[in-house]
């Protein structure tokens with residue numbers, strides 16, 4: 001077992017100063033018990049904690065670091081910009097350059113507005129969809145996360161496809177009541193809802209590949225139903241590609257699926273590790289945003305020069321030297337390695353993966369249940385995941401600190417890193 005005295009002391013201090021000791025709850029290790037590690041630095045595919053331990057990084061800041069940490073092209077772009085000025089509260093040419101890159105990359109985006117986080121992108125897309133359609137209702141899916149937007153922090157009510165219930169104190173029942181929560185991949189529920197009340201629904205929001213309940217993929221039928229039903233009822237289809245954008249392919253999940261949403265939200269990779277989000281889509285819809293239109297949305301640091309520079313450098317590198325084949329090859333090997341490790345140890349597990357995102361869902365067995373939505377994801381054996389997580393930490397592998405988060409790896413991970421990770425998984429699972 002490693003000693004983590006410094007992380008322990010840092011966490012004790014942070015808890016006195018910051019609620020729960022963290023600035024975002026996903027970092028608090030609530031899903032695996034124990035205390036979070038505090039980090040000192042990162043380079044490429046590796047993290048170093050403040051006790052001096054080195055880890056292979058499988059979260060990549062929860063997605064943004066697809067090129068690895070401190071990629072030279074990104075660092076140079078930030079340094080060059082920093083030498084000129086940090087923020088003007090006025091337009092720069094670089095914002096149009098980044099907008100051009102996004103529009104060229106993401107099939108459905110004709111115009112794009114930059115914000116400072118994925119949450120802000122989702123919040124703005126919701127307001128725009130309501131302003132554009134003149135309707136109030138939203139539809140989302142259980143286990144899909146769209147940031148901490150009030151109207152989207154809503155769980156399914158007791159009777160399916162009726163009123164949502166708040167997921168957090170501080171969200172009013174009235175706010176939650178305008179959001180309908182359905183089960184992912186449930187085509188019948190979607191059809192029933194749209195047949196009954198499609199005309200009242202402003203937007204259907206979805207992760208086109210889900211990363212936020214662990215990795216869950218949509219069926220072809222489900223995606224087609226979502227596109228067709230929203231189209232016929234005048235509802236806007238919003239793909240939340242904050243996680244999948246520039247990750248699963250340069251054009252995101254929509255490029256892979258060949259489905260064109262009306263609006264798309266972006267975050268994470270689009271800012272190259274600095275705070276940046278974006279939402280974009282159909283020109284006629286985007287032209288409703290102030291000052292072109294009447295839907296209010298603003299931000300003092302929106303399109304911040306440093307974040308734009310990091311995003312531009314990241315996107316240009318992904319465009320010029322696409323890592324996606326390498327990521328797919330490494331992903332295939334990792335998936336196979338983890339599946340075989342679980343089978344060898346007699347551990348029932350469903351392994352789901354797309355490109356460089358993956359989740360091994362530990363289950364209670366005896367049969368392995370395919371994970372298609374929250375109902376099946378929530379059957380996971382989270383205690384066994386926690387045990388695996390800590391054994392991997394002791395072997396220098398930093399996985400997501402929750403069964404319900406996908407792992408991410410970067411273009412900086414090598415063949416040897418992937419093999420070392422598989423070997424660690426074999427040993428961790430065998431050592432139960």
Ligand SMILES: *Cc1c(COP(=O)(O)O)cnc(C)c1O
Pocket residue numbers: 116117118119120122145146147148207211212240241242243267268277
């Ligand atoms: C991370 C994430 C968000 C929220 O983005 P923040 O930058 O954390 O506000 C929204 N949607 C999805 C799919 C995400 O993964």
